[in-house]
Amino acid sequence: MSESRSNYTPRPMSSKTTYALGAVALALIVVIVIAAINWGHDEVSVRNDGYGSAHDPGVNVVLEPDGSILLGKSGAPKTIDIFEDPICPGCGNMERIYGQEIAQKIDEGKLEVRYRLVNFLDDRSRSKNYSTRGVAANQCVAEGGSGPVYSKFHTEAFTTKRPSEGGADLSNDELAAVARVAGAPESVLQCISTGAKVDTARASAKATTDALDAALGGSAATPAVFDGKTKIDVNNADWVDVLTR
Structure with a gap:
């Protein structure tokens, strides 16, 4: 995909800005991973958890x-x-x-x-x-x-x-x-x-x-x-x- 071009020349990014953006990106990755894990747990949630096996003497x-x-x-x-x-x-x-x-x-x-x-x-x-x-x-x-x-x-x-x-x-x-x-x-x-x-x-x-x-x-x-x-x-x-x- 071609880049959009203009006459604007950006100033060099400072190290502080680089670290800040890197931290934001890392935080977003963590959020995505946690969301994926939680979604997976919801998908396979145990039904009637805590009931155990059949235990009525009439079974x-x-x-x-x-x-x-x-x-x-x-x-x-x-x-x-x-x-x-x-x-x-x-x-x-x-x-x-x-x-x-x-x-x-x-x-x-x-x-x-x-x-x-x-x-x-x-x-x-x-x-x-x-x-x-x-x-x-x-x-x-x-x-x-x-x-x-x-x-x-x-x-x-x-x-x-x-x-x-x-x-x-x-x-x-x-x-x-x-x-x-x-x-x-x-x-x-x-x-x-x-x-x-x-x-x-x-x-x-x-x-x-x-x-x-x-x-x-x-x-x-x-x-x-x-x-x-x-x-x-x-x-x-x-x-x-x-x-x-």
């Missing part, structure tokens, strides 16, 4: 024959399917943002959630089988029969305890320790520690991956939330509220 959990895990109160008017991989970063982010809102809707009897766990990120874990072992651990805890215990375990496993892709993951004993803190009994801890469900978890996760692949037209990806056959846009911040009105 049930059932390990279904196909390996899916149904969490909620009998007679809830809405049931959704949530597809997740235990090491999936997007799944962890969704649980971090919406997990407490989902938990409250479960406690209120407005929502049942069927967790359908997959394992296609096994190779991105250091052990090369963490996703499968994570599915197995979830199934062990669900088989224990306590809805609040399962909800707390699931929350921890997908948020604060979720391994990062390519990083160190949890051993079976470490997964059992997460279950212990959630309140699981010794029988459940043994199920996790010994890997009792790893083989069946691998098979059920493969079948669930195939089902997700079919539902998404050959492009299985997590997280994915379905209301019946309708895929929910989880980028809509109000999606949980909309489903349970």
Whole structure:
């Protein structure tokens, strides 16, 4: 772009003026950065922060024959399917943002959630089988029969305890320790520690991956939330509220 020219010749700028303008520019940069950070925080604000996991004693959990895990109160008017991989970063982010809102809707009897766990990120874990072992651990805890215990375990496993892709993951004993803190009994801890469900978890996760692949037209990806056959846009911040009105 050409410069606008005139006969005016500016005087040399003093060092004091240079420093002053530099300070102004730096201040503007700081303001812009802070605004960007605050905007980002607003975009991913946690819903119902402080509620925690589902804790009503009336919440049930059932390990279904196909390996899916149904969490909620009998007679809830809405049931959704949530597809997740235990090491999936997007799944962890969704649980971090919406997990407490989902938990409250479960406690209120407005929502049942069927967790359908997959394992296609096994190779991105250091052990090369963490996703499968994570599915197995979830199934062990669900088989224990306590809805609040399962909800707390699931929350921890997908948020604060979720391994990062390519990083160190949890051993079976470490997964059992997460279950212990959630309140699981010794029988459940043994199920996790010994890997009792790893083989069946691998098979059920493969079948669930195939089902997700079919539902998404050959492009299985997590997280994915379905209301019946309708895929929910989880980028809509109000999606949980909309489903349970």
